[in-house]
Every structure is written in structure tokens, then in C-alpha cells.
Amino acid sequence: MKYLDEYRDGTIAAKLADEIKRVQTKPWVIMEVCGGQTHSIVKNGIDYLLPAGVELVHGPGCPVCVTPLEMIDKAHAIARRSHVIFCSFGDMLRVPGSHGDLFSIQSLGGDVRVVYSPLDCLKIAKANPDRQVVFFAIGFETTAPANAMLAWRAKVDGVENISLLVSHVLVPPAMEAILSSPRNRVQGFLGPGHVCAVVGYREYEPLSARFKVPIVISGFEPVDILEGVLMVIRQLEEGRGEVENQYSRVLTRAGNEAAQALVMKVFEVGDRKWRGVGLIPQSGYHLRAEFAAFDAERRFDVEAIQTEEPAICIAGEILQGIKKPHDCPAFGTACDPQHPLGATMVSAEGACAAYYAYGRHLKPELVHIGEGA
């Protein structure tokens, strides 16, 4: 597959790993922001190709992981209603709320459907005029244009039996929260390539300048990630802290202006709670007043639902990169994909689940096959 296979080339990956080793003289801590990057790193065993002095920590770039328990409970409350067809991306199905998950709701008679694209919901709504279709609109900036289009078309086409439960979050405020913490260990970032394909990377420049950290906007394939790491290491070794674009074949500094325009017509920036982290001001999207009629929270009157997070789970610290999954005493014992205590274990995307699926709950040294050095 063109533009995919070349970036999985073992020869080039090895060259990049060697160059990293050549350039690196001190230990560095780098965070990959995006959950998709985490997934790729763990699935391809990329971190084992890196020298020991380069530590990768996983960031909060998993919308499934950061969706607050409260929002999950609202979703479940809506999904339980008998006339509702609850549509969601596959990722959300196993996330536990206070009582069960979407699978258990389905097994009790709820109509829960996995959709690949938000536009599928329009088709479902038109085909079922006597039912209420609700779409769980989660994601970072990458998914906002698709979700916005659903709301836009629903309004333009006059499809009234559809609504969106919105839980959109933004990356820069999360990075700022991480960088502002006195416990922050992260010295450089792999920026989120697909988020930036939509919004560009202008807003990362003030962040980079203020905290003097390298932010290299990177893609997702092994070659992209290794090249991104190399670019970060070079900056760190040279004492620079700038924004660079590794993923230049896909994105530009300005991003996709057509997508940004529609997103701003449908959504506005507002405060959002992040699971395990708390309220971050101006860190998410809400539907604008003109689209209030399509807001599922209002339509189904679930605005009042409030929930507390279970205290044991350290998902918050993992999301902030302060801890790794195997730092958690529950990891792989009380907490595993079958019995998830928190978001990062539940999501196939989340750092813990990625670790668990790829076996890291067994001693990491055991699976360290092929020295990185």
C-alpha cells in the first residue's frame, strides 16, 4: 500500500535507530502525545529499537481514555432508553461506566450500533424515522470535522431524529497542563500528526517557545516515529526548542482550512473535564447555540448526571506521563483488559491496554528481544 509500506521499511528503521544512537549523548524523556502513536510503538516494538537513554512516555492522546466517567454514564443512560439507537465508534464499546458497558446494555436489549463513519448515523436515522438516533461524538481535533459534518448535514437536511453526545477534547491544553506540572519529566514531544493535519501546527509554537521544548509533529508508521524521535533528539542535543514538521507529506503549518471552518461553525471551544486529570479550561468543543437542538445531553435531559472517578486507578498519572502502566500496583493483577479499573486499560488504544495486549505486564526484560543498542 503506497504511502504506508515504505514507512514500515526495516532497513530505513534500522538506519534511523543507528542515527539516533549516534547523535544521542545524554538521557532524554520524550512523550508521544497521540494514542495511535503509542499503539504503533508498542505493536511494532519500536521502543526496543531505541538506545536505552531514550525513554518514551505515553501521553493523553486517547479520547477514549480521557472521556470522563460522567460522560460515559450519560452515554449509557441514553443507550438504555428503549426508543434510542445508540451509535458509537467501536473504541467506546468496552469502556466501563458506573454500571456496565455498552456491551452489557446491548445484551439487556439496548440497540447499540458500531459505526465507522459519523455519516452512517444519518443513514440510520433516515431509515428509522420513528426512533431516536444518538451518536457518541468523541475525539480530538482530528475527528471534529467528521462529527461536525454530521451535525451540519442533519440541520441542512432537516433530519430531526438525530442528536450528538459531544465529548471532544483538544491537545494543546493537555500538553500545557503536562508541561506546567512541577512533576513533569517530559523534555520533548512527538506531536499528533493527524490532529495537525486538520488544525495545522501554529498553536504549538507558543507552547514550544514558552517552555523551550522541541515539538516534532510526527506521523504514525515506524519510520515516521523514529524520524520524529531523531528530530527531537537532535534539537535536545543542540539545545533547541522549536516546532518541526516530520509529517510534511500530509500536513502544513496552516492545516486544513476548509475543515477548520466547518468545525468552527458547528462547535465552540469550552471547558472540559478529562478523566483522571480533572477540569482543564478551554480544552474541548461544545455544540454552538445554533446546534443546541442536536445536543443529546439536552434532548435526553442527562445534563444533571454527576459521577466520581474511582480513586485507585492511576490512569491520570499515566495519561500525564508521570507513571508507566507497570508502575501501577493493579496493572495486570486486579486491572486487566477483562476487568478494567480505568480508562487506560479499557481502550484498545490506551497505554495500559496496549502494554497488556503486547505482553508488557510480564517483566519487560523478558520480551526485550534484540538489543536496541
Added chain:
Amino acid sequence: MCLAIPGKVISVYEQAGMRMAKVQFGGVMREACLEYVPETQPGQYVLVHVGFAISTIDEDEAQRTYEALAELGELSELDAPEVDENGETAMRLMTPMVIPGREG
């Protein structure tokens, strides 16, 4: 986050008031919405996320950066070939699989 895959635009058409395309990903074809990259023409490559093309691949840029990658390491090898503790040079095709418990 953000699983997005590059695919080749095969045909472009209007559907339900939106600009759509048939996009080819390896041996499979799927529909994607082109509203956010309306200038895209058949033959071009787009990046598709949840059924929407969010960017067009800049093929010249891809080629340029890939060629730079392919040349990586050649200059440093001219300086001094890296020889590691096993007597092997830095250029290798794949990291050899070492069985745990028997590695040095």
C-alpha cells in the same frame, strides 16, 4: 488517536449534497467524503479518517523527504564505519532476534 490511512482517489461524484469519492486502499475500495479537500482529483492520494479525507498527500514532498531518509547514515559511514562489540557494522537489515535468557 486518529487512525487515518492514505488511499488513492479513483472516482469523484456527488451524493446527498456532498462531494464523495471512491478511494482505493491496497486491494479494497471504500467511499470517503471529499468535502474538506474539494479540489482533489482522481489519481491523487488522500488521508482518510472515519470516512472523511482530511488531507491530500503532497507526493513531491513525500518523495523528497523519503530520498533524504534513504541517504541517511551514508555520510556518517564515510567518516567512520560503526563497529559494535560483536564486530558487526552498523548497517544491518533487521535487528536479529535474540532469545531471552540467552542474550548477552
Added chain:
Amino acid sequence: MAELDEKAEGLAIAAEGFGQCPLPIFEHPQIVMGHGSGGKLSAELIEKVFLNSFRNPTLERMDDQAVLQIGGTRLAFTTDGFVVTPIFFPGGDIGSLAVNGTVNDLAMGGAKPLYLAAAFILEEGLPADELKRVVESMRLAADAAGVQLVTGDTKVVNRGKGDKVFITTTGIGIVDRATNLSADRARPGDKIILSGYIGDHGITILSQRENLEFEGELQSDCAPLHGLVSEMLDEAEDANDLGGVRCMRDPTRGGVATTLNEIAGKSRVGMLLREDTIPVRDSVRGACEVLGLDPLYVANEGKLLAVVSKELAEGMVARMRRHPLGLESRIIGEVVETHPGMVLMQTTVGGTRVVDVLFGEQLPRIC
């Protein structure tokens, strides 16, 4: 940001107090779809509900078939339920699946399949023509496999209580060679052989639901494997090494990953695979990339995995490649004594990943 830090502190303290954690573990008090996926949830269901009640040494081996000694003869006995939707798909239908699936389970036990029984649960409203099509397809599949359908049953349930048709087939075959095929026989040094392209069946079924079009024909690989198995056992016999064929399995639901983990677990051995040896068609790859699926977990209905001694391996692959259903056979890995129960894979970029068992269904993801 102090508020955030306090929260982080609070979390850290709570984590340290883990020993007294009162949080209930999440469990499913009712059956969910994941229980049918072939992954960890399925395994737990079988362990806690079925094995708990039906304990006996044969059942505990948890092979796809039971090989029983009756009088002086070894018989293989198996059963399987078929609930696929849609009931007709490129490359097959629920009927051919029901025949071949059971024929294959017998074959994996080293048996020559002989007789099938079939029980049909029909939903009120199912068009009779569709039933006729399914049954005709079963007849063709049975003829091709050399088995006879000798007994059966039919029930009808109210509309809405059954998804058009469910079929359960039970099969019996004769094990006429001195084979000893079981999931607990793999040993370090053995090679792992795969007979061909993976993911064709599962992706064909999924494509019907996910509006994927394929360039060229993608179809289910549904096929009877007893002929290929017979060739393989001939090869072993020719080399005087029937015991060198440790185990054979067809990687159906849960895919290659689940099957290899089962063998590794039962045999208490580790496995090392090489990603670049695993054959996947472009169309299946494309579909998996688009939906975020891993072909290692996708169902196959006309492929087999065999664990054989390293002495037999090369010759076995060559023999398999001479059979129409084994043209793409190759060694994909080996059995090791380290990390017992764990399947590792060297990735195409030279890293290492663990190939674990999913606990439920694999779902398309956006992340």
C-alpha cells in the same frame, strides 16, 4: 494547575493504599457478544460454566475434536454451531460452512471424516428457496468432502427468535493412523507451519456489513482440509515420523493469534513468529488497515496451522505446496522453551511484539 497536581497526589496516595481497595471487579452477569468471540471471555465462559460441570480427561484437553477409543477403533467426534450473518456470502454460505467446519475439526484430529448429523433451527418467515439453496450447498460440500449426512433434525422458532437459520453439525470420523495430535504436544525446536493467506473469511463477512468493495474477488476461503491433512500425514509416514506431527488446528474465530496461544498455553511452550512470513492478501490488508483490525485475529475457514518437528518441517511444506489448498504454505515461526505460554513476533521493522489473545471481539477502531 495546582488543582491538577493535588489530584495527581491524591491518585498516587490512593494507589499506594491498594491493598485495601474495595472496588469491585467488573463482571458480566449476562452473556455478551464477546463470549462468542473465541477470545479470553469465551475461554472464561467455558472454564467457569461448562468445564466446571462436565469434567473429564477428554474434555479437558480442549481440542477441537474428541478422539475416542471404542473397541479396537479410534474415532474422532466433534460438533459445531453455525450462526453466520449474512447466510450467503462470496465463497460460501452457512451450509457449506457447516459441512466444512465440522469436516475440518475431524481432520485436525487426524481423522478421515465419514458421517455428519445436522440440526436446523429455522426462523419463521425464512423463504423456502433460501433454505433449499443452503441445503443444496451442503450436499455439494458433503460430496466434495466424501461425507454423508445420515441423520438430522429440524425445529422452527417464532419470527425474531432466530436469525434466519442456525445449523449445528456433528461429525464422526475414523483415525486410522497412529497419530497423536493434541494441543499439548508442541515442544521447543518444533516449527510452526501455516497453509496460506489469512483473514479471507472474516474480512469477506465483515465487508458485507461495512460497505467495503474489493478490487478483484475477495471471498471466503471455506474449504474441506482433510485431503491436505491426508497428504501431510502421508509425508510424516514416509519419513517414519508420524509422531513428528504434534498438532494441527484450523484458526477459525479468533484467528491465528488465538489458536497459537491455545497451543502455547496447553503445551507450556513459547513461540516466536516472523511477521514478514505471514501471508495476507492486499484486499484483506487494505480492509484491516482501513478498519484498524489485525489480520492475526480474523477468522479463517480453509486454513490450517501445524506444529511439526524441525526434521519434518521443510519436507512438509514442500508436500503441502503440491496440494491446491496448501499452495502458499510456509514456516511462520518456531516453538521455544522460554516465555512459556507467550507468543512473540518479530515485526517487519525488527522490533518485537507480543501476540496476545483478545478478550472479546475485535472491533473497528478510529483511534
